[in-house]
Amino acid sequence: MISPVKTSVASPATTKGVAVHLSYNPKTNEVAYANTKAVLLVNLDKPNEARQFNGHIAPTTVAKFSPSGFYVCSGDQAGNVKVWDPVSFNIKYEAKIGNGRINDLNWDADSQRIIAVGDGTERYGHCFTFDTGNTVGEISGHGAQVNAVAIKPVRPYRAATVGDDATLVFYKGPPFKFDHTVKQQHSNYIHDVAFSPDGKWLVSVGADRKAVLYNQDGEPVKTIDAHGGSIYSVSWAQDSTHFATASADNTVKVFDVEGKEIDTFKFDQFQVGVVWAGDSLVSVGLDGTLSFSSVSIDALSKLSLTESKVIAHQQPISAVETLKGKIYSGSVDGSILEWTGDKASPSDASHSTYIVSLSDCDGSLASVAWDDTYKLNNTVYSIGTQPKAADSRGSLSAIVTENTLHILDSGKLVKKVSIDRGSAVAIADQVVVGSKSGELSVYSTTGEKQFDLPPLRAAATKLALSENGNLLAAGESTGKIILYDLSTKSVVTSRWTFHTAQINDIDWLGNEYIASVSLDTNIYIYSVKTPMKNLKSLNAHKEGATAVRWLANNEIVTGGADAVLKWWSVELS
Structure with a gap:
């Protein structure tokens, strides 16, 4: 039996020049945001762990909790919205409301109506009920994509939208209907807009570095020259006395309702999103780093702040290794x-692009990437062309490219061997090279060819040698795994056929069990002694599981295209 233990955080998806809209649920103390094709829910009491909703088939862009906390509405780049239960993840309602990116959405205070806005050729927004999808208004008045929407959280309900046309449009409702536009307050794109929790104030922020305060009727009251760079996001404190702004000048600032700057918090990169979450400010850097800041306001309106950061992957994970009690993970961004x-x-040890392999080389981390380099401690070996796979055992490492096998000892070249259509490699007392045509060739660790194994029926995508080096698990592009005995040069079993797509990684536990992950999103564990039996966990990682390693106490850790690590307990029979 394979049981989930926990899931790591993934960083929010970010794009330069685009705001990240975060959402906070005070009932569960969770923050919601989009990454890859998922929505992550992060509890501020355990900010390094997450829960994951995987109901979208297009990259997600925004997610917002309903005021009741019973539902979440999320949108994606294809114009789809989904309303779902944040406990069971069951979908309540889903619809395609446009043909472009959903930039933002918001709930009314009754948790009944939603306004979603974005980019599209037919319309820039849609107002609908969360359960039936009935239309409850119309978004109009904009001449370019709409970037954000706010709904007044107290009656009488009002709404405001802002967009690339530097215009704020004010609506009355429900049903929400156009009331008036506010122009010339901003001179460039408006990125975000938010009502205060008491409904008395509205604030908009934009690329012109200004924050504009409005009264509850949408009439401008004050313009603040707030930052030295574009302002991407704004969020109100729950008591409606202060609001926070996030900017490209690498700061988050806090202002009072009179427009007075109370404090400035500096970071080392653009801040593209912020949400006031209880007694904390949660902000997002351009690289996706989440900063959690504990904030308290005393009688002098000064803020005390204790900052912590959560660092995680923003892009799909491509490799994982365990070393000296720690886990190392590499992603497609290097x-x-x-x-x-x-x-x-x-x-x-980071690289500039796709991490092909991470491995334990004599107690140090060896990494290979598409920047055509192998790194080990302070040693950098130039591979010369794009690597396909790599592996290490003891002080030895093996790297294959399309036409060459490189054998290294402590990061220094031992031998180069010409090969044909290399695609996978494993090393122990011998080196096994797999090809795209399914051929398996065995070499000595000094580069002399020794023999060929019976070929695979499809391209070799992953090779792994057992702890004693005698058994080879060879994964194919079709999802099949063949077990070989190198001492007899024969097939032990060809019955490990339960994956339905390319084998991405295999890891041995001693000489008896293997754990495998695949493009089919699943995890399987096979036994040498009982090859017909297996343990499985289906749909482990959306869009594919990419890496797996055994941990102590019969646990495994996996990485996937969803940019998270997941820990699993394994009950071996």
């Missing part, structure tokens, strides 16, 4: 993180 428990920090 970043490598070092995990102590469920808390990550950046590794010095």
